[in-house]
């Protein structure tokens with residue numbers, strides 16, 4: 001598999017592995033297999049909003065659609081089954097995303113996402129991977145990269161903290177693509193974000209833990225849907241693992257927002273390790289596997 005293919009499948013598998021145990025408390029379950037009908041009434045290996053919004057964004061980038069077309073595509077996903085696993089309306093739209101999609105649908109696509117401090121769920125972060133890959137392929141760097149990431153993050157999450165988390169994740173993606181280790185990639189992103197935080201001094205305190213997250217014991221890792229908690233859980237899982245499966249297994253066993261944390265961990269682990277060391281049948285279990293494969297091929301082509 002190529003880097004890009006590994007990242008997209010790594011993300012999708014991490015999502016699907018975490019779906020059946022989403023919301024559960026830590027250490028109340030143990031899974032080694034793709035299972036169905038846990039937290040959601042869906043079959044084994046069902047991927048969720050995280051992967052769906054990633055696929056839709058990939059399609060948007062491939063076609064060079066404008067942002068209104070992307071917003072419309074998200075409405076079609078939530079209400080009309082566009083890029084859902086079963087062509088039915090999405091089964092799991094997050095609160096902040098649901099709220100803005102509702103307004104796009106009822107009022108108009110010019111409606112802006114909420115930007116208060118309490119609207120900082122991980123819904124922008126969960127769909128940023130294709131943006132990060134695209135920016136690397138198109139050599140978008142520095143301040144331009146920050147603004148590019150911000151434009152996409154703000155579609156659903158208007159607060160700067162969400163953008164800063166998306167920017168950090170993007171920098172890690174870029175360093176992994178450069179061939180750096182996970183630890184070095186995160187260190188690089190920490191340094192770049194520290195510089196960026198000078199423009200947003202009020203936000204610096206929220207990132208202090210993130211910069212040393214690998215050293216924390218598991219008990220100190222929150223794994224909620226709050227964007228900072230999610231990013232901390234993702235990097236903690238990666239920094240305390242030495243292969244793909246171990247990383248997503250650790251991520252999904254932290255509890256609470258297991259699918260998004262599994263997905264974001266899996267995307268980076270897919271880039272960091274040459275092989276997705278999972279049971280062979282897992283990839284074939286994914287709904288719409290052939291459509292996903294076709295989408296990845298198109299995405300790779302436009303990035304060459």
Ligand SMILES: [Mg+2]
Pocket residue numbers: 048049050092259260
């Ligand atoms: Mg999800």
